[in-house]
Amino acid sequence: MIISIETPVFKGKWLTQCINSVLTQSSKNWMFSLCWDGGDEQSRQILEDLKAQNHKNIKVYFEENRGIANARHFISERSEGDYILPLDDDDVLTADAVEKLLAFVEAKPWSGIVRGKRKFINEEGRVVDEEPWFPFEPRHYQHGMVTDVFNHSQPYLIKRSLYDRTAGWEGFEDFMFAGEDCDIILKLEELAPIELLDDLLYYYRLNSKRASDSLEVEGAHEMWRRLADKSIARIGLPLERKNDVPPYSYERLALPRPDKTMIDFVIPHGGSSQGVKNKGRHLEMLKSFGITADAIHFVKQEKNSAAASYNQGFQQTTRPLICFLDENVHIEDAGIFDTMLAIMHEQLADIIGPKILSAEGVVCSADPYFNDDQLPVTRSPGEQDESQFNSISDAQWLPAQFLLARREVMNAVGGFDEGYTCTRIESADFCLKARQRDFKCLYAGTAAVVCNIPGHTESASASLEPYHEKWSSYAHLFWG
Numbered sequence: 001m002i003i004s005i006e007t008p009v010f011k012g013k014w015l016t017q018c019i020n021s022v023l024t025q026s027s028k029n030w031m032f033s034l035c036w037d038g039g040d041e042q043s044r045q046i047l048e049d050l051k052a053q054n055h056k057n058i059k060v061y062f063e064e065n066r067g068i069a070n071a072r073h074f075i076s077e078r079s080e081g082d083y084i085l086p087l088d089d090d091d092v093l094t095a096d097a098v099e100k101l102l103a104f105v106e107a108k109p110w111s112g113i114v115r116g117k118r119k120f121i122n123e124e125g126r127v128v129d130e131e132p133w134f135p136f137e138p139r140h141y142q143h144g145m146v147t148d149v150f151n152h153s154q155p156y157l158i159k160r161s162l163y164d165r166t167a168g169w170e171g172f173e174d175f176m177f178a179g180e181d182c183d184i185i186l187k188l189e190e191l192a193p194i195e196l197l198d199d200l201l202y203y204y205r206l207n208s209k210r211a212s213d214s215l216e217v218e219g220a221h222e223m224w225r226r227l228a229d230k231s232i233a234r235i236g237l238p239l240e241r242k243n244d245v246p247p248y249s250y251e252r253l254a255l256p257r258p259d260k261t262m263i264d265f266v267i268p269h270g271g272s273s274q275g276v277k278n279k280g281r282h283l284e285m286l287k288s289f290g291i292t293a294d295a296i297h298f299v300k301q302e303k304n305s306a307a308a309s310y311n312q313g314f315q316q317t318t319r320p321l322i323c324f325l326d327e328n329v330h331i332e333d334a335g336i337f338d339t340m341l342a343i344m345h346e347q348l349a350d351i352i353g354p355k356i357l358s359a360e361g362v363v364c365s366a367d368p369y370f371n372d373d374q375l376p377v378t379r380s381p382g383e384q385d386e387s388q389f390n391s392i393s394d395a396q397w398l399p400a401q402f403l404l405a406r407r408e409v410m411n412a413v414g415g416f417d418e419g420y421t422c423t424r425i426e427s428a429d430f431c432l433k434a435r436q437r438d439f440k441c442l443y444a445g446t447a448a449v450v451c452n453i454p455g456h457t458e459s460a461s462a463s464l465e466p467y468h469e470k471w472s473s474y475a476h477l478f479w480g
Contacts, residue, residue: 001105003098003157004081007034007089008071011209012042014090017125019050021092027099032058033079034089038065043089067177072169084158086181090205091154092121097201101157104197110419110470112192113185114157116201123207130206138473139194140247141437144237144350144412147247149224152185155202162191172223179223186231191414193433193470221245236408257345260291260337263321263404266313268301270327278327289334295319301327306400307416307426314410322410326401326423328453329356336447340404343392349442351405351434353398356451361385364451365399367443370478374468376428385448395443396478397431399424402449409434425467432477 005022009015022032032055036047044062051060063074076084083105087093097116105111117136120128134153139146166187171177185194224246232239232250239250265286269279279298286296299313310324321341333339336354344352356365365378366389376397379389400416400423413433420426431441471477 001029001083001102002081003030003083003085003101004076004079004160005030005032005085005087005093005098006072006075006079007032007087008037008068008075009034009043009047009089010037010039010065011089012040012044012046013209014123014205014207015043015046017092018087018089019046021095022087024095025093025098026096027102028057029102030057030085030098031079031081033061033075034059035061035063035071035075037063037068037071039089067171067173069169069171069177069180069183072180076163076168082160084160084163086154086156088154088204090207090210092125092203092205093155094201094203097155100197100199100201104195105157105159108195108469110192110417110466111195112159112162112188112414113194114197115152115194116155116157116197116199118154118202118204119200121203121205123205125203125205127203128206136196136198138196139189142248142250143239143252144235144408144437144439145232145239145248145250146186146189146228147249149182149186149228149248150220150246152182154181154204156181156185158184158188159192162188165191172226175219175223179227182224182227183230186227187234190231190235190412235411237412238408252348255345258321258341260289260341261295262319263291263295263323263337264317264319265291265296265323265325266299266310266317267297267325267327268299268306268309268313270301281330282325282327285331289331289337305418305421305426306423307418307420310400311415311418314415317407320407322405322407324400324403324405326451328451329401330359330450330452331402332450333448336449339447340444343442343444343446344404347392347442348440350409350439351395351398351403351431351441352444353395353403353442354447354449355385355389355443355445356399356401357385357448359450359452363389365401366445367391367393367395368398369396370428374471374478375464376424389445391443391445393443393445395431395441396435397428398441398443400427400430401451403427405434406439409439412437412439419466425464429467429470432471432474435477436474 047060120130140148169180171180238253242249297313297316299309301309363383367379371377417429
């Protein structure tokens with residue numbers, strides 16, 4: 001893996017120290033791209049000398065001044081590397097920053113953003129004893145939206161493949177195109193989680209020429225307000241920001257009572273003859289319930305897990321609600337959608353799932369929970385259903401064999417994690433991500449569906465190590 005270190009250049013006073021902190025990294029798995037953004041003459045001369053050295057891992061560009069966000073965007077479009085590490089022209093990396101970051105993402109490949117620790121230095125490069133400006137802790141959410149938009153600072157590493165799925169670096173013209181750092185983090189955490197690396201990786205220089213100092217407090221608050229509102233709109237959250245200074249609180253807006261015309265169905269199917277039969281059976285079944293053909297999306301399933309198929313199918317949908325449906329699930333009650341939608345509306349739920357039974361009336365999934373090993377399990381599997389689980393309750397997780405979710409949940413959590421090989425673990429992971437962002441999951445045992453092949457939901461031991469590692473720090477999501 002390669003880290004692309006990227007530096008827009010405007011000031012020359014500390015640029016040589018910045019460059020040397022890259023050249024002396026303990027790991028050589030880096031590329032370094034610098035773009036002169038119409039800065040001072042000292043910085044231009046340093047970059048011209050650097051370019052003349054023809055270092056195989058360094059690229060230097062010269063552009064007219066167009067602001068920090070545009071300069072970062074320019075570099076990232078042209079750079080190479082699996083991860084992007086922004087570095088300001090007056091700051092320095094610790095000698096082992098690249099080495100530690102690479103080791104971290106190798107151990108936690110699901111990380112979309114890695115945030116490390118920093119210390120402050122003065123103009124002479126001496127460490128300054130100053131309290132951190134921003135907390136070093138997990139982000140906080142309400143109804144799916146970030147409350148502490150300010151909870152972010154350098155150093156941060158971002159995954160290139162996820163960056164490419166966003167609009168890239170964007171800032172505000174009236175603030176000299178600043179705000180690009182908080183903006184990209186908000187966009188990226190909608191695709192993958194932020195992980196904290198509790199290690200010193202970066203020295204942030206305090207000096208009178210820092211561009212961020214010119215924004216002042218009210219300018220920062222205005223940017224954070226805009227970024228919060230922009231994120232609400234991008235995700236499609238039915239929220240309204242209620243205060244002007246972070247941490248923000250949000251109020252849910254009233255939604256119309258949903259009906260089944262508001263649902264898109266995503267159904268993975270196998271390529272076997274049985275898969276073709278299942279496809280035809282589901283099409284006929286849903287149409288008999290009044291579902292139109294344009295709301296039914298079949299996606300070929302290439303492997304045992306459904307995550308990739310669910311994500312691919314979601315891209316074809318447009319309606320506010322998505323029903324993920326396993327090809328082996330049969331719906332016998334045409335009124336199940338009216339029942340579940342009514343409960344979803346009344347309980348302000350974001351994700352809802354029914355009881356799942358076998359064709360013989362045996363419990364496959366009812367009132368799901370996590371056991372002492374943090375594994376997703378169900379109450380009394382194999383027990384004959386006698387309405388003992390006909391309750392409605394908050395759910396710790398729900399199986400994606402039949403899962404009804406609001407569109408904004410998929411937008412906010414980046415869909416299903418495709419790094420597992422077990423449908424049950426994928427389902428649990430999806431619900432954990434949703435609950436981490438304060439979305440409400442609800443079990444509706446008054447509704448039931450039939451699964452013709454219930455055995456395929458068992459956990460696969462090969463999937464457990466990354467699952468446990470990913471969620472080891474979030475005990476409250478498992479047991480309250």
